[in-house]
Amino acid sequence: MPTMLTDVFRGHPIHLPHSHQPDFTSLPELPDSYTWTSKDDPLFTAPLSPQAAVENIPLIDLNHPDAANQIGHACRTWGAFQIANHGVPLELLQGIEFLTGSLFQLPVQRKLKAARSDTGFAGYGVARISSFFNKKMWSEGFTITGSPLNNFRKLWPKFHLNYCDIVEQYEEQMQKLASKLMWLSLKSLGVSEGDIKWATVSSDLNWAQSALQLNHYPVCPEPDRAMGLAPHTDSTLLTILYQNNTAGLQVFRDDLGWVTVPPVPGSLVVNVGDLFHILSNGLFKSVIHRARVNQIRSRLSVAFLWGPRSDTKISPVPKLVSPDESPLYRSVTWTEYLRTKATHFNKALSMIRNHREE
Numbered sequence: 077m078p079t080m081l082t083d084v085f086r087g088h089p090i091h092l093p094h095s096h097q098p099d100f101t102s103l104p105e106l107p108d109s110y111t112w113t114s115k116d117d118p119l120f121t122a123p124l125s126p127q128a129a130v131e132n133i134p135l136i137d138l139n140h141p142d143a144a145n146q147i148g149h150a151c152r153t154w155g156a157f158q159i160a161n162h163g164v165p166l167e168l169l170q171g172i173e174f175l176t177g178s179l180f181q182l183p184v185q186r187k188l189k190a191a192r193s194d195t196g197f198a199g200y201g202v203a204r205i206s207s208f209f210n211k212k213m214w215s216e217g218f219t220i221t222g223s224p225l226n227n228f229r230k231l232w233p234k235f236h237l238n239y240c241d242i243v244e245q246y247e248e249q250m251q252k253l254a255s256k257l258m259w260l261s262l263k264s265l266g267v268s269e270g271d272i273k274w275a276t277v278s279s280d281l282n283w284a285q286s287a288l289q290l291n292h293y294p295v296c297p298e299p300d301r302a303m304g305l306a307p308h309t310d311s312t313l314l315t316i317l318y319q320n321n322t323a324g325l326q327v328f329r330d331d332l333g334w335v336t337v338p339p340v341p342g343s344l345v346v347n348v349g350d351l352f353h354i355l356s357n358g359l360f361k362s363v364i365h366r367a368r369v370n371q372i373r374s375r376l377s378v379a380f381l382w383g384p385r386s387d388t389k390i391s392p393v394p395k396l397v398s399p400d401e402s403p404l405y406r407s408v409t410w411t412e413y414l415r416t417k418a419t420h421f422n423k424a425l426s427m428i429r430n431h432r433e434e
């Protein structure tokens with residue numbers, strides 16, 4: 077029986093004190109434990125790209141006849157892009173935003189009834205990557221995988237069924253979209269369905285699995301010294317992110333520094349994750365990104381984290397490996413990778429890299 081995402085961290089506890097979460101709204105100034113400097117994160121003071129107005133992640137119209145090549149180019153250069161005409165109904169995007177807003181508005185004692193346990197996967201808490209940093213992040217999160225029924229019943233004793241319904245519909249749409257995006261980007265590399273046995277096209281998409289990460293970044297008294305979500309890459313194949321109408325997401329490019337991804341109403345942000353970087357033999361970049369906060373408006377985001385089934389070994393597509401070289405990475409399942417990441421964080425990719433002889 078393959079490990080489901082819910083079981084990934086069983087036996088790999090991470091102690092994160094969710095119950096110490098402050099009531100963000102009542103803090104007139106930033107506590108020292110939330111004040112970041114470049115000592116806490118080397119990229120904290122990396123420059124904000126002055127060119128961000130001209131150079132930004134592309135906005136791609138999925139109905140454009142050349143969409144596959146545009147996506148492929150964005151995956152190689154940025155590891156991220158935005159999409160319009162993606163087919164996800166606007167009411168559903170509004171529905172998931174409403175759910176997320178309602179959840180984080182609940183009193184902290186109610187949210188803690190659904191707190192993620194040390195070995196658990198789903199529930200309310202601080203970002204999993206918090207354990208790798210000395211300072212705290214100005215955010216709170218809620219992770220969903222499989223049915224949210226038990227947790228939602230604790231949060232909303234009366235209305236949980238309506239909220240479960242929204243999550244189910246949202247996940248269904250996201251699954252279809254993620255698979256479409258994967259095949260479009262692979263097409264740009266000349267890789268087709270026959271080249272990847274584990275991802276056979278079946279309408280139930282049971283070769284994939286996913287999690288939803290709801291994020292809330294409250295208004296912050298000193299945003300320049302705070303961090304919403306520290307820099308990281310996602311461990312996924314692809315992540316599809318919905319952000320409300322408040323900027324905060326930034327992506328990092330070695331040549332440009334931090335670039336803010338402006339919210340475009342109705343569009344979605346797509347990030348290449350570490351597993352897609354591996355599958356593409358390093359051709360697609362898994363993008364380093366972070367979330368900053370602001371003094372005026374709170375921010376919400378919903379990340380659809382998408383990867384293969386737990387028993388699937390991901391390795392570079394043979395077609396993308398030149399015959400006289402070994403693949404850049406050894407094969408790994410999503411479960412193995414999430415556990416490696418939970419222990420070694422941003423060194424996880426280099427730990428599964430095959431070292432080539434010069």
Ligand SMILES: C=C1C[C@]23C[C@@]1(O)CC[C@H]2[C@@]12CCC[C@@](C)(C(=O)O1)[C@H]2[C@@H]3C(=O)O
Pocket residue numbers: 197203204205206219287289308309310311312379381414417
């Ligand atoms: C499947 C997963 C990816 C994730 C860890 C998780 O187990 C569930 C939450 C995901 C998330 C969202 C916020 C950023 C991130 C790095 C984190 O701490 O939790 C990602 C994790 C990831 O992509 O590695």
Ligand SMILES: O=C(O)CCC(=O)C(=O)O
Pocket residue numbers: 289291305310317319324325326365366367376377379
């Ligand atoms: O809130 C955002 O814009 C980023 C969220 C994110 O990176 C994540 O949930 O993995």
Ligand SMILES: [Fe+2]
Pocket residue numbers: 308309310315365379
């Ligand atoms: Fe992320």
